[in-house]
Amino acid sequence: MGAEGRAVIRTERVSVSYAGRPVVRDVDLSVPRGSIGAIVGPSGCGKSSLLAALNRMTDLIPTARVEGRIFVDDTDVLASGTDPIALRRRVGMIFQKPNPFPLSIRRNVQLALAEHGTPRDRLDAITERVLRDVGLFDDVKDRLDAPAQHLSGGQQQRLCIARALALEPEVLLMDEPCSSLDPLAAGVVEDLIAGLRGRYTIAIVTHNLAQARRLADETTVFWLRDGAGAVIEQGPTERVFSEPRDETAAAYLRGARG
Amino acid sequence: MRELRLPAGERVATTLMWAAAAFVAGSLLWILGDMIVRGLGGLSPAFLTSAPADAGRAGGIGPILVSTLAILAVCIGVAAPLGLATAVFLSELAVGRRGFGDLVRRSLDALAAVPSIVFGLFGNALFCHVLGLGFSILSGGLTLACMALPLLIRTTEEALRAVPQEQRLGAAALGLSRLTTLRRLLLPAAAPGIGAGLVLGVGRAIAETAALLFTSGYVTRMPGSLLDSGRSLSVHVFDLAMNVPGGNENAYASACVLVLALLAINALAVEGTRWWARRAAR
Secondary structure (H helix, E strand, O other): OOOHHHEEEEEEEEEEEEOOEEEEEEEEEEEEOOOEEEEEOOOOOOHHHHHHHHOOHHHHOOOEEEEEEEEEOOEEOOOOOOOHHHHHHHEEEEOOOOOOOOOEHHHHHHHHHHHOOOOHHHHHHHHHHHHHHOOOHHHHOOOOOOEHHHOOHHHHHHHHHHHHHOOOOOEEEEEOOOOOOOHHHHHHHHHHHHHOEOOEEEEEEOOOHHHHHHHOOEEEEEEEEOOEEEEEEEEEHHHHHHOOOOHHHHHHHHOOOO | OOOOOOOHHHHHHHHHHHHHHHHHHHHHHHHHHHHHHHHHHHOOHHHHHOOEEHHHOEEOOHHHHHHHHHHHHHHHHHHHHHHHHHHHHHHHHOOOOHHHHHHHHHHHHHHHOOOHHHHHHHHHHHHHHHOOOOOOHHHHHHHHHHHHHHHHHHHHHHHHHOOOHHHHHHHHHOOOOHHHHHHHHHHHHHHHHHHHHHHHHHHHHHOOOHHHHOOOOOOOOOOOOOOOOOOOHHHHHHHHHHHOOOOHHHHHHHHHHHHHHHHHHHHHHHHHHHHHHHHHHO
């Protein structure tokens, strides 16, 4: 996706397979610093699997195998010397379904911070800052010790983003972060993501083409080729949507396929 | 007003189900009631603290209570950590390695079905003789731990598995280690289930008679150490009811204490795990 030299996320011929069955094949992709890169495509074409490879969440699936090369800044993600735990502190991840811990709002933000050794006296200040960042602070400032499960779906998702931001990551990976929310809440979260542009490098998987068009600087279209997901179109979002080079991608982006 | 009438077949079925439920509840109440009516009169502070006399017909159950608690303590002290570790292995580590995890699971299910008398024979052979612990509270507690483990492990494993996978993913994505995830998220979330497992396991242990006859023995003296033989409450009830003519009154009183102790352990475990979960949520 453009400016190779300044790309924070960069993949070279990345393939992912589960128990020997390929789900993603030979994906080249890059997201420049501070920009938003969208991955779109029909269900089941490996978008989420690629995203999970970027912060080695694929390690959690015993049968998963990732080939190729992935870089986050200068870190060789797949190298045997790379500590996935340290990597994931720099590469935050937001999931499709909001997954706050069954803890208080405060503990949700502070659990990882405390475990990573942030001094106690700084925890509350960081909590306030990131909750303000996601526009949640004024709603919850009087009930920080209430269970996070009492929040609405959209608020829970914003809390999950705040929890990721608290670790001051360089990169945020978002796996359809709005698709389980009602339209109003989805709009709020989308505006929030747009507001993060410039400060974080973001890779977002989405089903929602209009959302990709509104949010992304660059867009990659995935399609199922020979049983595995592959890139069929890639480039600056406006160019990809207005004059796609691949016919299948053109039909998909017009809404005629997929 | 029109009455809603069920078809005849359904009415019969409904009546039968009501009757079955009433029969079960009734039997339970009858047993409890009978025990309380005949046993409660014998209960007093002196009964709980004094030593039995005249083969248990007179006197109290002081040393027997102490032995029972000591056997339970050995049982829980051994079974709880061992069970927790195994359950964590089964639910968190043995996911991809079907082979060994499956073998452990199957063995546990088989163990859970083994009659307690067999556990008694095994405990007698291993702990009393091979390991040379003799008829002792230690042998009894260890035998009970073997009995309680399958139930404890499977319940704990189920409780851990019931924690949604999204929680593990969310924790991993924040760079939390598996140990931290386990300690801070999974165990507190599974606490009520673990508590239930502990209650079931301990319940099986405290109610146990057969396995203890062979292992901790039936000496009614106050035990001086874990290597002394000691008679548990259930063994005491058995002995009074079966071997001591005229022991029925004290047998009922002792049975009352046994049931009350079980209820107390239940309440304690439920409250304890709630407290644990609440504390972790802050």
